[in-house]
Amino acid sequence: xxxxxxxxxxxxxxxxxxxxxxxxxxxxxxxxxxxxxxxxxxxx
Amino acid sequence: xxxxxxxxxxxxxxxxxxxxxxxxxxxxxxxxxxxxxxxxxxxxxxxxxxxxxxxxxxxxxxxxxxxxxxxxxxxxxxxxxxxxxxxxxxxxxxxxxxxxxxxxxxxxxxxxxxxxxxxxxxxxxxxxxxxxxxxxxxxxxxxxxxxxxxxxxxxxxxxxxxxxxxxxxxxxxxxxxxxxxxxxxxxxxxxxxxxxxxxxxxxxxxxxxxxxxxxxxxxxxxxxxxxxxxxxxxxxxxxxxxxxxxxxxxxxxxxxxxxxxxxxxxxxxxxxxxxxxxxxxxxxxxxxxxxxxxxxxxxxxxxxxxxxxxxxxxxxxxxxxxxxxxxxxxxxxxxxxxxxxxxxxxxxxxxxxxxxxxxxxxxxxxxxxxxxxxxxxxxxxxxxxxxxxxxxxxxxxxxxxxxxxxxx
Numbered sequence: 001x002x003x004x005x006x007x008x009x010x011x012x013x014x015x016x017x018x019x020x021x022x023x024x025x026x027x028x029x030x031x032x033x034x035x036x037x038x039x040x041x042x043x044x
Numbered sequence: 045x046x047x048x049x050x051x052x053x054x055x056x057x058x059x060x061x062x063x064x065x066x067x068x069x070x071x072x073x074x075x076x077x078x079x080x081x082x083x084x085x086x087x088x089x090x091x092x093x094x095x096x097x098x099x100x101x102x103x104x105x106x107x108x109x110x111x112x113x114x115x116x117x118x119x120x121x122x123x124x125x126x127x128x129x130x131x132x133x134x135x136x137x138x139x140x141x142x143x144x145x146x147x148x149x150x151x152x153x154x155x156x157x158x159x160x161x162x163x164x165x166x167x168x169x170x171x172x173x174x175x176x177x178x179x180x181x182x183x184x185x186x187x188x189x190x191x192x193x194x195x196x197x198x199x200x201x202x203x204x205x206x207x208x209x210x211x212x213x214x215x216x217x218x219x220x221x222x223x224x225x226x227x228x229x230x231x232x233x234x235x236x237x238x239x240x241x242x243x244x245x246x247x248x249x250x251x252x253x254x255x256x257x258x259x260x261x262x263x264x265x266x267x268x269x270x271x272x273x274x275x276x277x278x279x280x281x282x283x284x285x286x287x288x289x290x291x292x293x294x295x296x297x298x299x300x301x302x303x304x305x306x307x308x309x310x311x312x313x314x315x316x317x318x319x320x321x322x323x324x325x326x327x328x329x330x331x332x333x334x335x336x337x338x339x340x341x342x343x344x345x346x347x348x349x350x351x352x353x354x355x356x357x358x359x360x361x362x363x364x365x366x367x368x369x370x371x372x373x374x375x376x377x378x379x380x381x382x383x384x385x386x387x388x389x390x391x392x393x394x395x396x397x398x399x400x401x402x403x404x405x406x407x408x409x410x411x412x413x414x415x416x417x418x419x420x421x422x423x424x425x426x427x428x429x430x431x432x433x434x435x436x437x438x439x440x441x442x443x444x445x446x447x448x449x450x451x452x
Contacts, residue, residue, distance in 0.1 A: 003391050004377055008328040011286070011335035015293050022296045 045132040048139040050269040055137070055144045058264025062151035065257035066093045066158050072250025072312070073162050073357050076305075079242040080439025081166045083449040088161035088173060095174070096154040096181055101125055104153055105146050107186035109136065112196025117187050135195040137267040148264060149189075156185050156213045162357030163221030164228050164429075166239075167436055170444040172429045176224075176419060184220065184415040188212050188408055204404035205378055205386055205397065207276070208265040210320025210371040215408040218364020220416040221355055227420045228429055230354035232436050244305055251308040255284055258315045262322035275382055276322040280315070283322075283334035287314020290338025298342075306342070309362060313341035316366035321374040324386050329377035333370060340369045368405055375401035 070089030074082045096104065103123050110118030122128050130141040137145040157177045164173075191199040192206050199211075206212060231239070241247060262280040266273035291310020296302040317337035318330055325333065344361035355361070375398035378389035388394040420429060430436075435443035442448060 002328075004326070004332065005328045008331035008335075011290075011332055015286075015289050015335065018293050018297065022293070022302075023300050025301075 045134060045138045047132060047141060048268075051137075051139045051267065052141060052144055054269035054273060055140050055148050055264060055267055058260035059144070059148040059151050061257045061260025062148070062155065062264065063093070063257075065151070065254055065261065066090075066155045068250050068253030068257055069155065069158055070250070071246050072254060072308075073165060073247075075243040075246030075248075075250060076162075076241045076357050077165050078239060078439070079449065080441055082242060082246075082441065083447055084170070084440035084444055085161070085165050087170075087445060088165075089158045091174070092158040092161070092177055093154050095177060096157065097150060099178060099181055100146075100150040100153050104181060104186055105149065107182065108153070108189035109146075109149065109194050112190070112194060115196055115198035115201065116191065118190050118194055140267060145267065148267070149193075152209055152213060152261070153181060153185060153189070156209075156217050157181050159213070159217035159359055159363055160221045160224060162359040163225040163355045165356040166440060167228060167231050167430050169428055169431050170440075172423050172427045175423045175427065176429075179419045179423065180220065180416065183419065184216060184412060185212070188216050188411060191407065192404065199404050199407060202403060203387060203397075203400050205324055205374050205401065206320040206371065206404065207323035207374075208262045208319045210316070210367045210374065211404050211408040214316045214319060214363040214367025215371065215405060216412045218360045218362070218367055219409050219412040221359035222353070222364060223413055223416040224420060225353055225355040225360070227417065230352070231356065232433060234354045235352060241305065247305060248308050251311055255311060255315060258284070258319075261315075262319060266323060272323055272383060275326075279325055279327055279330035280318050280322050282327050283318035283330040283337070284311050284314040286331050286334025287311060287317065287337040287341075290335050291342050292338075294339060294342045298346075309345075309358070310338045310341070313337040313362050313366045316363050317341075317370035317373065319367070320370045321377065324374055324378035324383050324389075326377075326379060326382055329373075329379070332377065333373045336369050336373060337366050341366050368409075371401050371405050371408075372398070375399075 066089050070086040074085045077085050106120055106122035107118045110122040113119050128142050128146055132138050133142040157180050189212050191197040192212050259277055263273040263277040266276055288307045288311035292302045292307040295306035314334045314337045317333050321333055341362050344365040345358050348355055348361050376390045379392045380388055387397050389397045
């Protein structure tokens, strides 16, 4: 196996293995915006 | 010389693919700026497509690829495409019409100054941008293109390897972008107000269209439809994908979540880095180049933030540093097994190639810095480079073009 191939395999392993140890979900929770409509008074 | 219809078809199709990259860049940048500047940002790319299309046929192609003068510039013998007809030119592409090669190269000349526009987004006066682009294309891009790709160019004679423009396109534009960002100064509110991309989906679309068009950029640079184009196509896709994965992973580790825009920027960094190497490396080399691009460009972005330089869209980090890494990596991983007309790199028993690449990198950095600084100062004598404060607050779409992007 030539050196380029060895380095390529190491790089790939770093990236793929890295995913196993990274956080499962975002640590910054998004602000939830309510979907419910608020009542608006309408003149007759 | 006999014209090959397959080669001609591929080069013309590639020219169209590379042409698409310029509006794609407009979208990539456009999504990253604030809503009040998106039309201006897209206009930078669209306008340059028109400007350089004319400049190139008038004098640009002659300066870049014309008969050599002292190994530093082409002559004016080909002004107005004089002597650039439909018979092949043996120096550049012996199996396609000369004008096919010319129009393919035109699209490279178009996108290179367009790349710089990301650095001064949201604050450059349009008139100054017009003058700057014309002068930069003529006095920075055309000479560097001649050095590296022109018959008789001194870097070409030295043996510098740059298959599709790591030095000519990306180092020149990326380094020039840094100079422009420093000369124009920071945007109002930089460092105090957070400037969010107004449309990340536009940016992702732009990145995908860039990726698509880049197959023409790299594989088209083979100027033949055969094994070399195929190899360039495969390594381009591989390096890009690897860079996107790497950049996303690094941002995931650093910021604790995988950034979508980080993945897109990583893909572009991979495209940049593989550009000079695409006709000389194999797929394993492409993986390493992509990995390196993902890491190096991410670090460059962090560095740029840390030193508070307002290169608005990270042109230097992605193109300047990405192109530098790619040019250097070409000297490491090039192999004549892929391209027998080239040279081996360090990992294939030829350490001298690294030195040659360093000379090309240094020359590109140097001329880009000097030329861009001089041109900006010259333009500023005639028209202010920046818009006024109230125009910047209002937004360039209205202040420069009188048109809003969205009727909301």
